[in-house]
Amino acid sequence: NLANAQLRKxxxxxxxxxxxxxxxxxxxxLEVQLALADTSFQSGHAxxxxxxxxxxxxxxxxxxxLAIGLLxxxxxxxxxAAEHFSRYGREDSEGLLALAEKSVNExxxxxxxxxxEAAPAAARGSAAWHALKGYSHFKLDQPKPxxxxxxxxVRLDPRNEDYYLELAGPERQLG
Numbered sequence: 001n002l003a004n005a006q007l008r009k010x011x012x013x014x015x016x017x018x019x020x021x022x023x024x025x026x027x028x029x030l031e032v033q034l035a036l037a038d039t040s041f042q043s044g045h046a047x048x049x050x051x052x053x054x055x056x057x058x059x060x061x062x063x064x065x066l067a068i069g070l071l072x073x074x075x076x077x078x079x080x081a082a083e084h085f086s087r088y089g090r091e092d093s094e095g096l097l098a099l100a101e102k103s104v105n106e107x108x109x110x111x112x113x114x115x116x117e118a119a120p121a122a123a124r125g126s127a128a129w130h131a132l133k134g135y136s137h138f139k140l141d142q143p144k145p146x147x148x149x150x151x152x153x154v155r156l157d158p159r160n161e162d163y164y165l166e167l168a169g170p171e172r173q174l175g
Contacts, residue, residue, distance in 0.1 A: 062091035085118030
């Protein structure tokens with residue numbers, strides 16, 4: 001709790017020793033371990049953060065893989081994040097797509113694309129996957145891939161009116 005108070009005040013350096021102590025007291029607490037890695041990144045100690053995440057990587061849980069991926073993505077370590085998103089997606093491709101949709105709804109289009117890229121091949125063939133990917137590209141001002149994916153979504157599910165509405169935006173932009 002003291003570490004959280006320091007983080008809320010914008011003092012990650014002051015939170016580090018508190019989180020280190022919390023990890024010593026509760027070495028199996030995943031929340032503390034993730035908070036320590038996140039705070040280490042915020043404090044400019046990327047090596048320490050990566051070492052902490054390497055320890056967490058040994059936990060055989062898809063949810064832990066997702067949490068590691070999200071943390072790495074947050075700190076602009078996209079390549080490392082992609083591997084963890086892929087591991088999660090192999091266990092729960094529906095969950096990965098749901099999280100991508102949530103990211104779109106929260107207007108985090110870069111994260112949505114990272115999650116969609118990590119989807120297994122079977123999930124990549126769906127109209128929903130193409131629609132999410134196209135819409136994310138569109139919102140990131142990437143009209144060409146947006147148009148391609150949205151057109152593919154329409155071909156896969158021509159009865160879904162939402163895809164036509166999404167498709168209208170990129171076409172006007174390319175116009």
